Amino acid sequence: MAKTDTDVKESLPEFSRADYGNYINGAWCEAVSGKRGDVYDPGIGDVIATVPQGESADVDVAVGAARRAFDGGSWSKVNPRDRSRLLLRISEVLRRDRDRLAELEVRQQGKALAGALWDVEESAFIFEYYAGWATKISGEVPPIGPDALSVITKEPVGVAALITPWNFPILMAAQKVAPALAAGCTCILKPASDTPLTSLELGRIAEEVGLPAGTLNVLTGSGSTVGMDLVRHPGVDKISFTGSSEVGRTIMREGADSLKRVTLELGGKNPSIVFADADLEQAIPAICQAIFFNQGQVCGSCSRTLIEESILPQVLDAIAEYVKALRPGYGLDPETTFGPLVSRAHLETVSGYIRIGREEGAQVAVEGALPEDERLKNGNFVRPTVFSSVRPEMRIAREEIFGPVLSVLSFRDADEAVALANDTNYGLSAMVWSGDMGKAIATARAVRAGTVWVNDNLQAPTEALWGGFKHSGIGRELGQAGLEAFLELKQLHLRTRA
Numbered sequence: 300m301a302k303t304d305t306d307v308k309e310s311l312p313e314f315s316r317a318d319y320g321n322y323i324n325g326a327w328c329e330a331v332s333g334k335r336g337d338v339y340d341p342g343i344g345d346v347i348a349t350v351p352q353g354e355s356a357d358v359d360v361a362v363g364a365a366r367r368a369f370d371g372g373s374w375s376k377v378n379p380r381d382r383s384r385l386l387l388r389i390s391e392v393l394r395r396d397r398d399r400l401a402e403l404e405v406r407q408q409g410k411a412l413a414g415a416l417w418d419v420e421e422s423a424f425i426f427e428y429y430a431g432w433a434t435k436i437s438g439e440v441p442p443i444g445p446d447a448l449s450v451i452t453k454e455p456v457g458v459a460a461l462i463t464p465w466n467f468p469i470l471m472a473a474q475k476v477a478p479a480l481a482a483g484c485t486c487i488l489k490p491a492s493d494t495p496l497t498s499l500e501l502g503r504i505a506e507e508v509g510l511p512a513g514t515l516n517v518l519t520g521s522g523s524t525v526g527m528d529l530v531r532h533p534g535v536d537k538i539s540f541t542g543s544s545e546v547g548r549t550i551m552r553e554g555a556d557s558l559k560r561v562t563l564e565l566g567g568k569n570p571s572i573v574f575a576d577a578d579l580e581q582a583i584p585a586i587c588q589a590i591f592f593n594q595g596q597v598c599g600s601c602s603r604t605l606i607e608e609s610i611l612p613q614v615l616d617a618i619a620e621y622v623k624a625l626r627p628g629y630g631l632d633p634e635t636t637f638g639p640l641v642s643r644a645h646l647e648t649v650s651g652y653i654r655i656g657r658e659e660g661a662q663v664a665v666e667g668a669l670p671e672d673e674r675l676k677n678g679n680f681v682r683p684t685v686f687s688s689v690r691p692e693m694r695i696a697r698e699e700i701f702g703p704v705l706s707v708l709s710f711r712d713a714d715e716a717v718a719l720a721n722d723t724n725y726g727l728s729a730m731v732w733s734g735d736m737g738k739a740i741a742t743a744r745a746v747r748a749g750t751v752w753v754n755d756n757l758q759a760p761t762e763a764l765w766g767g768f769k770h771s772g773i774g775r776e777l778g779q780a781g782l783e784a785f786l787e788l789k790q791l792h793l794r795t796r797a
């Protein structure tokens with residue numbers, strides 16, 4: 300059922316345009332140049348906020364503040380217990396402000412509200428989880444004999460620049476800020492230009508809970524200026540980046556002169572493998588959700604579905620039903636299950652791939668609806684699209700589209716499924732559906748990816764880990780591995796012989 304103008308307006312709370320500052324050295328400030336950039340609501344196309352447009356001079360100020368707080372300054376003097384308490388306080392405030400932050404996330408990113416509420420809740424848990432780690436970063440005493448004592452400690456890596464994408468703005472920020480602070484690092488958070496608002500809100504929370512000045516700095520500005528300057532800056536020790544593989548490569552290259560430590564969480568062209576003996580009642584909604592959730596703007600989304608030949612027609616029919624039932628609309632409307640893409644530029648990229656798929660000779664098996672509401676006519680909506688008759692060499696089978704476009708391929712046996720699954724430069728995630736646990740596990744083990752879900756989808760528990768093989772990244776986030784990414788090992792060698 301199409302929504303009327305009034306319905307959508309009623310679901311849009313009053314929201315006055317906000318002008319944010321950057322949060323640097325414990326204070327709110329303009330960019331040195333005084334320039335500002337606009338932030339759009341992708342559902343309706345209006346400007347909802349402005350933020351400072353930082354440049355090199357702002358990077359120097361932010362790095363200077365983070366350096367001072369780290370090098371014997373305020374944060375270096377906070378002991379692990381107090382670090383832990385501060386992280387717990389951040390978690391509490393995130394929960395207290397959950398509804399407001401989730402609404403802001405919808406306004407700047409477009410996602411359906413239920414997802415945004417989950418993102419804020421999970422961000423709160425991430426801070427809680429790493430609060431626990433702050434008091435448990437223990438070292439080792441290896442047995443080197445009677446003449447000396449060797450003590451291995453884990454030290455914070457230093458000043459960390461945290462560069463995040465726009466698909467899960469607050470969640471990605473939490474995923475980096477919490478372990479960095481737990482480890483004792485100071486940081487500069489550089490959010491994606493399309494979605495800086497909830498990261499700036501994290502700055503507000505840091506201020507409220509009394510994080511020492513310079514410990515968390517939030518700096519807005521474009522990736523090619525502020526991002527690149529952070530990567531090259533000699534005062535930054537570590538880059539933790541989530542984004543495209545292309546920018547990941549640039550970061551490694553440009554960070555090489557200053558030997559930056561890097562953690563890179565990059566793209567994917569992730570396969571879901573569905574065997575004929577799978578429980579299709581569970582598998583079909585799972586494979587659909589894995590590509591249409593957040594409009595496919597999910598690094599772990601499974602954009603290639605590999606289906607055992609004998610069940611291909613029935614699975615395609617069931618996918619079509621799912622797609623037709625999606626409810627495109629404004630993210631704050633409770634009936635919406637499918638929102639807009641994040642930006643006009645991204646809409647053009649995704650629409651371009653849908654054109655390429657047709658030109659390459661793939662069949663459009665089904666395409667979903669656009670919202671009918673006039674109020675959303677300037678929103679960045681695209682039809683969810685499923686291609687069948689896709690051949691492995693087609694661009695829609697190889698390149699990351701990062702939108703609601705599913706490429707369906709078929710296979711005859713497990714060996715062919717694994718070969719197709721691994722026929723990609725990427726290796727972030729994969730999904731295997733089968734009623735035969737032995738076959739499912741063997742297949743999961745053969746797929747080269749950082750996470751493989753067996754009879755489940757898109758789970759990335761904070762207590763576990765997340766990250767990719769091959770061109771999908773270097774290093775891991777979340778869990779203990781996510782903490783270690785902000786630590787250096789150090790050996791103290793203490794002579795004990797006379």
Ligand code: NAP
Pocket residue numbers: 462463464465466489490491492493520521522523525526527530541542543544546547549550563564565566567597598599699701727766767771772
């Ligand atoms: P992107 O263009 O790589 O941008 C990501 C972030 O990097 C943004 O903050 C961007 O700033 C900044 N940036 C851009 N160019 C830079 C440069 N030369 N130096 C330093 N920073 C730079 O990625 P995106 O298009 O926003 O996000 C989509 C991509 O992220 C997809 O490929 C997706 O798979 C990946 N992703 C991966 C994960 C994961 O966990 N593996 C999670 C989410 C997304 P601006 O916004 O100002 O350009």
Ligand code: MG
Pocket residue numbers: none
């Ligand atoms: Mg980009």
